[in-house]
Each structure stands twice: as C-alpha cells, then as structure tokens.
Amino acid sequence: MSLSAPTDPIRMASLARRERQKAETRQAILDAARALFVEHGVAATTMRGIAAAIGYTPTAIYHHFRDKEALLLELCLEDFGAMARALHAIGTIPDPIERLRQMAHAYVGFAVANPQQYRLLFMTELPDFPLEPGSPVPYPGEGAYRFLVDTVAEAAAQQRLRAPYEDPAVLAQLLWSGVHGLATLWFTHFKDPLVQLRHPSAVVDAMCDALMCGALRPAPQEVGFP
Amino acid sequence: MSLSAPTDPIRMASLARRERQKAETRQAILDAARALFVEHGVAATTMRGIAAAIGYTPTAIYHHFRDKEALLLELCLEDFGAMARALHAIGTIPDPIERLRQMAHAYVGFAVANPQQYRLLFMTELPDFPLEPGSPVPYPGEGAYRFLVDTVAEAAAQQRLRAPYEDPAVLAQLLWSGVHGLATLWFTHFKDPLVQLRHPSAVVDAMCDALMCGALRPAPQEVGFP
DNA sequence: CGATTCACTTGACAGTGTTAGGTAATAAAT
DNA sequence: ATTTATTACCTAACACTGTCAAGTGAATCG
Numbered sequence: 001m002s003l004s005a006p007t008d009p010i011r012m013a014s015l016a017r018r019e020r021q022k023a024e025t026r027q028a029i030l031d032a033a034r035a036l037f038v039e040h041g042v043a044a045t046t047m048r049g050i051a052a053a054i055g056y057t058p059t060a061i062y063h064h065f066r067d068k069e070a071l072l073l074e075l076c077l078e079d080f081g082a083m084a085r086a087l088h089a090i091g092t093i094p095d096p097i098e099r100l101r102q103m104a105h106a107y108v109g110f111a112v113a114n115p116q117q118y119r120l121l122f123m124t125e126l127p128d129f130p131l132e133p134g135s136p137v138p139y140p141g142e143g144a145y146r147f148l149v150d151t152v153a154e155a156a157a158q159q160r161l162r163a164p165y166e167d168p169a170v171l172a173q174l175l176w177s178g179v180h181g182l183a184t185l186w187f188t189h190f191k192d193p194l195v196q197l198r199h200p201s202a203v204v205d206a207m208c209d210a211l212m213c214g215a216l217r218p219a220p221q222e223v224g225f226p
Numbered sequence: 227m228s229l230s231a232p233t234d235p236i237r238m239a240s241l242a243r244r245e246r247q248k249a250e251t252r253q254a255i256l257d258a259a260r261a262l263f264v265e266h267g268v269a270a271t272t273m274r275g276i277a278a279a280i281g282y283t284p285t286a287i288y289h290h291f292r293d294k295e296a297l298l299l300e301l302c303l304e305d306f307g308a309m310a311r312a313l314h315a316i317g318t319i320p321d322p323i324e325r326l327r328q329m330a331h332a333y334v335g336f337a338v339a340n341p342q343q344y345r346l347l348f349m350t351e352l353p354d355f356p357l358e359p360g361s362p363v364p365y366p367g368e369g370a371y372r373f374l375v376d377t378v379a380e381a382a383a384q385q386r387l388r389a390p391y392e393d394p395a396v397l398a399q400l401l402w403s404g405v406h407g408l409a410t411l412w413f414t415h416f417k418d419p420l421v422q423l424r425h426p427s428a429v430v431d432a433m434c435d436a437l438m439c440g441a442l443r444p445a446p447q448e449v450g451f452p
Numbered sequence: 453c454g455a456t457t458c459a460c461t462t463g464a465c466a467g468t469g470t471t472a473g474g475t476a477a478t479a480a481a482t
Numbered sequence: 483a484t485t486t487a488t489t490a491c492c493t494a495a496c497a498c499t500g501t502c503a504a505g506t507g508a509a510t511c512g
Contacts, residue, residue, distance in 0.1 A: 018478080022490075043269075047469060057492050059471080064490095068469065123349070125414055145421055164432055173411075173423055174404075174433050181407025185399070188351050195371055197399055206390055207400050210437045244509080248459070273500060283461050285502075290459095294500065 026064045028054045034075050038116040042072060042124070072120065079121055083110060084143030091147070096154040101208050103148065104179050108204045111183035123184060148172050171211075178207045252290045254280045260301050264342040268298060268350070298346065305347055309336060310369030317373070322380040327434050329374065330405050334430045337409035349410060374398050397437075404433045 032053040036045035047068060051058040065071040087106060093099040111118040152175070153168040155161055165171040182200040189195050258279040262271035273294060277284040291297040313332060319325040337344040378401070379394040381387055391397040408426040415421050 018490090025490085046467085048467090058469085059493085060491055062470070122414060123410070165436070169422065170424060170429060170432060173408075173429060174436060177407030177411050177433065178400075178404055179407070180411050181403030181405070182399075184349070184410055185403050185406050188348060196395065198396060203396060203399060206396060207403065210391070210400060210439075213436070213439050244459090251459085272498085274498090284500085285462085286460055288501070 022064075025054075025056070025060075029056075029061055029064055029071070030074060030078075033071055037072070037075065037120060038114065041116055042120055072124075076121055079117060081143065083121070084147065086110065087144045087147055096151045096158070097160065097212060099151050100148075100155070100175060100212070101205075103151070104175065104204050104208050105201075107179045108183055108200045111179075112186065112200055115187055118183060119187070122180060123187075145172075145176075148176065174211055175208075178211055179204060182207060248290075251280075251282070251286075255282075255287055255290055255297070256301060256304075259297050263298070263301065263346060264340065267342055268346055298350075302347055305343055307369065309347070310373065312336065313370045313373055322377045322384070323386065323438060325377050326374075326381070326401060326438070327431075329377070330401065330430050330434050331427075333405045334409055334426045337405075338412065338426055341413055344409060345413070348406060349413075371398075371402075374402065400437055401434075404437055405430060408433060 029050065033045070033050045036049055036053065039045075047058045047061055050071075051061055061071065065074070087103055090099055090102045090106060093102055111122075149168045149172045152161075152172045156166050156168055156171075161171065165174075179200075182204060186197055186200045189197055255276065259271070259276045262275055262279065265271075273284045273287055276297075277287055287297065291300065313329055316325055316328045316332060319328055337348075375394045375398045378387075378397045382392045382394055382397075387397065391400075405426075408430060412423055412426045415423055
C-alpha cells in the first residue's frame with residue numbers, strides 16, 4: 001500500500017508538484033481541444049492535431065481521457081455550467097415573463113455567437129450519462145434547464161398562464177424548442193438562397209411574443225395588443 | 227465521335243440495355259446507401275459497407291457518384307421531393323390556418339418516424355449548392371418551403387394576421403423553427419432523465435396554438451379562447 | 453479483325469481513433 | 483543505497499476510413 005498520506009513535508013511537496021504538473025498538462029489538453037473544436041468543429045479536429053498543438057504525442061491524451069468522446073464530454077460539462085451561470089445572471093429581473101424573454105435573447109445570442117460550441121452542447125447526442133439517481137457528476141444542462149422551468153413555474157404560480165400551458169414542463173419545452181429551432185435552422189440554412197431566413201436575433205422577439213401571447217392569460221392590461 | 231445516335235435497332239436495343247444496366251446498379255447503390263444511412267446514420271455507414279451490401283467493390287461507387295457527399299446529396303434531393311409532395315397533399319384543406327396546423331403535424335410526424343432521414347435532410351449542413359440564378363438542379367427544400375410560405379401568405383391575404391407577422395417569411399420561419407426545434411430537441415434529449423421532454427407529437431398542437439394565438443388577429447369569433 | 457469504350461476491380465495511399473509495449477524519471481521499500 | 487514500483491509519456495503499430503491511379507475484360511465500333 002503506497003497510498004498512505006506522506007507526512008514528510010518534502011515528500012508532500014514533491015508529490016503535490018507532480019500532481020500539479022499532471023493537472024496542468026490535462027488542462028492544456030482541454031484548452032487546446034476546446035480551441036480546435038470551436039474553430040474547426042469536433043469532427044474536423046483530430047487527436048493528433050490536439051497533441052501537436054501542445055507539443056505532446058497523441059497517445060499522451062489517452063493517459064488523461066479515455067477517448068475522444070470523454071474529452072468532448074468534459075468540455076461540454078464545463079460549457080453547460082458556464083451557460084447555466086450566464087442564464088442565471090438574468091435572475092434579478094423580477095417579472096418572470098420578462099425574465100423568460102431575456103433568457104431567450106441570451107440563449108439565441110450565445111448560439112449565434114458560438115455556433116460550434118452550441119453544436120457541441122445541443123446538437124450532438126451526448127453519450128449515455130450516469131443514470132443513477134445519486135449521480136456524483138451533475139447532469140450537464142441541469143442548472144439552465146431548471147432555471148427555465150422554475151421561471152415558467154413562477155409565472156404559473158402568479159396565475160398568468162392559460163390552462164394548457166400551466167404545466168411548466170410544457171411551456172418550457174415550447175420556449176426552448178422555439179429558440180433552439182431558430183438557432184439550429186439558422187446554422188444549417190443561413191446561406192440557403194431560397195429560404196432567406198431572418199437572423200435569429202431579429203426574430204427571437206417575435207417568437208417570444210407569439211408564444212407568450214398564446215400562453216399568457218388574457219389579463220385586462222394585456223388584451224389590447226398594440 | 228461515337229455519340230451519334232445509332233439507327234440500327236439491334237444496336238439501339240443493346241445500347242439501351244447497357245444504359246439500363248448502369249442505371250440499375252446506380253439505383254442499387256442509392257437503395258443500399260439509403261438503407262444503411264437511415265439505419266446506422268450517415269457517419270457510421272462506410273463506402274465499403276454500401277459496396278458490400280450490393281456485391282460490388284467500394285471503388286465502383288465512384289463511377290456513379292463523385293464522392294460520399296454527392297451520394298448523400300442525391301438521396302437528400304429525393305427525400306426533399308417526397309416530403310414536399312407529402313406536405314402538398316395537405317393542400318386540399320381550404321382554411322390556411324388549419325392547413326398550417328396539419329402541415330406542422332405532418333412535419334413532426336415525419337421527423338419522429340424517420341429520425342435518421344430527418345437528420346440527413348435538416349440537421350446536416352448541405353454542401354454548397356449551385357448558386358447560379360438559372361440553376362438546373364432544383365434547390366432541395368424548395369417545394370415544401372414555398373408551400374409553407376404560400377400558405378402563410380394566403381392567411382395574410384385574408385387579413386387574419388397581426389402586424390408583425392404579416393410578413394409571410396417571418397411567420398413561416400417561426401412555425402418552421404418551432405416544429406424543427408421540437409423535433410431536434412427530442413432527438414438529442416429524449417432520454418435525458420432530468421429534462422423529461424414530452425413527445426413532440428403531444429406538444430406540436432400546443433406549439434401551433436401558442437404561435438397562432440400570437441400571430442392571429444383577434445377576430446371576433448376567435449377572441450374568446452375556450 | 454483490330455481499336456475503343458467503359459463498367460468494374462486491384463492495390464494502394466494518406467489519414468483517422470486507438471492500443472500494446474517500452475523508457476526514463478521519480479517515489480517507495482528494504 | 484540499492485532495488486522495486488509507479489507513472490507520465492513515447493514509439494510503433496493496428497484496423498479502419500474515404501479516395502484514387504492503374505489495370506482488366508467484355509461489349510461496341512470502324
């Protein structure tokens with residue numbers, strides 16, 4: 001058993017340095033992989049390319065990550081967290097309806113600003129996650145999605161939603177699908193000369209307005225659409 | 227010049243047979259490729275696999291298609307046409323609004339029934355198409371998309387749409403994005419234990435209702451939501 | 453009959469993700 | 483202090499991919 005915690009301070013420092021160095025190369029791999037993934041897309045970046053970018057041999061990566069997919073997954077987890085935090089920053093807006101609008105804007109803004117990253121997060125089938133209930137690793141989009149559902153639920157609690165949309169999960173799915181559809185359709189058809197899509201940022205308001213108009217209860221102050 | 231049309235009926239028949247045979251193997255390649263694409267996805271099916279399925283050598287495919295992408299493209303063109311025809315079959319419904327609802331249903335139905343095919347048609351960036359104005363090859367989704375825009379325009383011509391949605395291109399994009407988002411989000415997250423999405427067929431009505439409620443002018447007979 | 457065409461095959465090339473086995477430096481054990 | 487064990491990393495390779503240059507052999511043409 002060589003796993004006993006060393007008490008000698010010199011040995012401790014040495015061991016700490018070794019662990020720090022390992023963590024550093026691991027982070028270097030992550031950084032290089034992220035840069036190449038967002039620049040050229042995940043399919044077009046190779047293990048050899050990642051390794052060359054940081055002066056290592058391709059096989060060195062496999063000492064830190066099981067395979068390419070695991071490397072991808074780690075980046076996804078980081079980015080899901082970042083996106084969740086960004087959306088959570090909107091949480092200060094008191095009106096839940098307005099908050100949903102702002103979230104939609106932020107979501108579409110992120111998607112069009114980081115298309116490759118968005119592809120990676122929401123357009124690739126992630127491998128099977130640990131499905132155990134008490135899973136140690138947080139499920140990727142949990143934060144952002146829960147925030148969305150909670151906001152919808154808050155609006156529902158204020159009795160501002162119509163009957164079929166009172167289920168927060170349903171309206172959340174509609175809103176998410178709406179902005180997700182705007183973004184992904186843009187990615188695949190933005191240069192289609194026949195379809196001539198509007199830029200998502202220009203229509204996300206219309207999308208929200210339309211969906212909200214359907215979901216909102218016709219309160220007296222909202223029935224008269226300008 | 228051996229391209230002069232032969233007059234000898236025997237030679238004509240022989241030449242016709244050769245051309246027919248070539249067309250047959252070409253079609254065999256297409257059929258095998260489609261079967262493998264929809265079963266295992268495009269990335270997972272190999273040229274060698276397609277060739278083996280029809281008893282040819284991989285390189286034989288390259289005598290009929292420039293590369294894998296060209297083969298994929300040809301299948302896309304066929305399927306776009308089929309989908310356009312299917313959507314066009316709804317054209318008998320007189321009310322344009324109800325027609326849009328039916329189209330949304332058919333669209334989502336096709337997507338969930340043929341996920342791999344839908345991926346191929348709407349989730350992969352198609353290669354650069356011939357962008358010349360008088361392009362000989364019809365742009366893939368032209369038929370279906372024009373039908374959608376025309377139906378929205380018909381509703382607008384009947385003065386049934388509100389101001390911001392009177393531009394047929396905008397409302398068409400919203401509707402398309404809505405159903406596209408429902409389908410694609412389902413594909414990537416249907417087994418996500420935390421998100422727990424509803425099946426697209428179960429919420430496409432809600433999506434249409436909500437969007438339509440926002441887009442429709444509050445005509446007297448429609449202001450009272452049941 | 454000789455020449456030509458052409459659908460198809462053979463064999464290869466460069467590139468991919470990935471792995472078995474080796475190396476050398478450090479840490480632990482005796 | 484010498485030996486053993488660990489381990490971060492490398493070398494060399496495997497199996498696989500899409501693709502192509504060169505060849506084959508049968509059908510067609512002159």
